[in-house]
Amino acid sequence: MSKFEWRKQLKELYLPKKQPTKIDVPEMKFFTLKGKGNPNSEHFKDHIEILYGLSYAIRMMPKKGITPEGYYEYTVFPLEGHWDLDEEGRKLDYLSKDHFVYKLMIRQPDFVTEDLFQYALNHVQQKKPDFNPKSVQFESITEGLCVQAMHERSYDEEPKTFQLMEEYCTQNNLKRAEKTHKEIYISDPRKTVPEKLKWMKFSL
Numbered sequence: 001m002s003k004f005e006w007r008k009q010l011k012e013l014y015l016p017k018k019q020p021t022k023i024d025v026p027e028m029k030f031f032t033l034k035g036k037g038n039p040n041s042e043h044f045k046d047h048i049e050i051l052y053g054l055s056y057a058i059r060m061m062p063k064k065g066i067t068p069e070g071y072y073e074y075t076v077f078p079l080e081g082h083w084d085l086d087e088e089g090r091k092l093d094y095l096s097k098d099h100f101v102y103k104l105m106i107r108q109p110d111f112v113t114e115d116l117f118q119y120a121l122n123h124v125q126q127k128k129p130d131f132n133p134k135s136v137q138f139e140s141i142t143e144g145l146c147v148q149a150m151h152e153r154s155y156d157e158e159p160k161t162f163q164l165m166e167e168y169c170t171q172n173n174l175k176r177a178e179k180t181h182k183e184i185y186i187s188d189p190r191k192t193v194p195e196k197l198k199w200m201k202f203s204l
Helices: 042-059 087-091 114-127 155-171
Strands: 021-036 079-085 100-108 136-151 181-185 199-203
Touching: 021 042, 042 079, 042 100, 042 114, 042 136, 100 136, 114 136, 136 155
Parallel strands: none
Antiparallel strands: 021 100, 021 136, 079 100, 079 181, 136 199, 181 199
């Protein structure tokens, strides 16, 4: 059996067109980690490394002589981030990254269980003694009805994509449930300069 690759098998979820589209996002499993502050900080980078470390611990289990029930070869899913502002940030008349509130997440295959999550936590803790395992959660999340669009420019130009999505909602008689949004980073943010990042946005 060939390796499962989300870029090929799940294009409707991860590779939309630049023009906004509507999609119903099903329930999926994630490793998640909440945080606050500027995404350019070392703290934020540490959170990303932890989530990737957990995800690759599951992916590489057969290399350690462990093959979980239902396991299949797959490409690790991309990093995602759910973004909001804290109370003080909402009161400002300008956008301050220091007031960002976020939940970072990486989707996991359906075969991943609570026991495998604990295995991954132990694996990362052995490599990072300062890692607090209680900071990470294993969750099943259903996004439901969303509007999505691909964004291929720098972060500074994202208001243009937001505007396109707002216009799409108006034209299609859709009303946003909340002002938060989610981003899925198709390009690995650890290895790609911001100007060349390819990522998509969910308006929830």
